[in-house]
Amino acid sequence: MIQDTVTEELLLRKPRFVLLLFLIAGIVFFILDPSQTAVGHFLAPVAGNPEESGFYGRFVTSFTLAVLFIVNLVAISLLPRFRWQVIVVWLELLLLFLAFFYSFDLSFKFIQSKIWFMVTQGIFTTLYVSAISIMIAFVIAIFGSVAKLSSNGFAFAIASFYTSFFRGLPLLMQVYLIYLGFPQLGFVIGAVPAGIIALSLCYGAYMTEIFRAGIMSIDDGQWEGSRALGFKFGLTMRKIILPQSIPLIIPPTGNQFIAMLKDSSLVSVIGVWELMFLARTLGNKTFNHLEMLITAAMLYWMMSMVLEFIQARIERKFRKVQR
Amino acid sequence: MTDKEPHSELPIISITGVSKFFGDFQALADIDLAVNIGERIVICGPSGSGKSTLIRCINRLEAHQAGTIHVNGVELHQHMKDIDKVRSEVGMVFQQFNLFPHMTILENCTAGPMWVNKVPEAQARDIAMQYLERVNIPEQADKYPTQLSGGQQQRVAIARALCMNPKVMLFDEPTSALDPEMVAEVLDTMIDLAQSGMTMICVTHEMGFAKQVADRVIFMDEGRIVESAEPTQFFENPKTDRTRKFLSQVLVH
């Protein structure tokens, strides 16, 4: 998207709109009744003891919150740089989240005692299972998409059956089917390989469709130009079509990788010691479920952010090559 | 004037009784055409008359359903083994250039020789630079296609085809997608090529070009060759009414 050179006047610059927003915020806060919360306690000197301040306390606390909310909004809108606005908003939302978690009264000591194990065992397993799976899925997708575009009925049938099946079943079921089904055929298979196979096949199916769309979006003229020079199919694909599709394929593939990182939690059901498995088991003995779940959640999120960052870098690099 | 064997009597391209259908629609009807080495042929005709289809059949970008096409002695058919070899000997220039946008101009030109003819890279680069000089854009070698004007891109496309050392060059309306001021530079390149003795089949409405270089002008209508004559005869004394009508339409402009 290209930004317009003329920006419309911000709604937040219109006093009427700000007033309206303030009223709405006030009413919403009033309905939610913050007088019993930490805010109420904090405002006790003005609003009176939260337990008995009643209507007046409720009014004062919601009024204060609404003022803070509006002042904050206007202040952010006054920040001169896009970047600063982004940073401030991110920090504020993060603080809100932390406050939310803090209110659970978690045992940080317990988290501290387990986090190292979660990182070395859990994150490590999650990452390598996902990385291997996405690589296999990538290879499957190249062949799958070519097969789906081919005029060979046999290849097309296999590829379309495959994508239909693996996109059609819940991933959790695929994990079970492979882990429990293979031994029926006589292959005893470990939990980690079973998880990797399930993830690869499922994501291979999705990525087949992504690759197919990427290949189809290349102009027919490229095929003809390549063919007219005497390039065979494989050469055309490798040197002409795929290099041009890759920049189109990268963003959705990055997306898939991030999704896989989290879907890999499903292989915890067959006992792979990845992050989710640890989160569910470590807290069991001492009833610190929430601690472990929140820690795992934060770790997943951090991994995803790192991946998002890497994805953005790769995208930028390819855009430069393509201009 | 020609530096290829002009004495060869065997036509390099011979098309006999060729018909082509798109579904029920007949795009080519019973076409006969033989092209000798060193011959320059211009094909013209109204839109939809099958000009593109005809020359695209010559390197089998399209399949014909009846008749035979021989290129350099090799018959083109569905199960042939060496279509890539035939294509590598037939250069084609498209209306929309079809350069590879992810490769530099030089890479566009070296790709064919290196990947198909297995020419070593250094030598392929020499060949490419030689032809880029011939089309007057050696200084653009390291740019990407989108950084060039339409006329420059089309000249690169010509150079790219020439790098394969083709026996025949096919042109499908090479100047139709260009701004008027760029048409001349591409036509000059084509005239230069014609004068060097290249065998050429050009679909074009540039009648000045036809008069200047063509050995034969072919007029097509509704999938048939209606008239085929040398330029003076064709322009001054067309045999059919359809040709006359067509000429009066193109020559007015």
Ligand SMILES: Nc1ncnc2c1ncn2[C@@H]1O[C@H](COP(=O)(O)OP(=O)(O)OP(=O)(O)O)[C@@H](O)[C@H]1O
């Ligand atoms: N892929 C296709 N599928 C169906 N019909 C087609 C296809 N390609 C061409 N045709 C039809 O075949 C006829 C001849 O097309 P062709 O492109 O050869 O004409 P042309 O003489 O090159 O015209 P123009 O001057 O517009 O390029 C047209 O009627 C066209 O609609």
Ligand SMILES: [Mg+2]
């Ligand atoms: Mg055409």
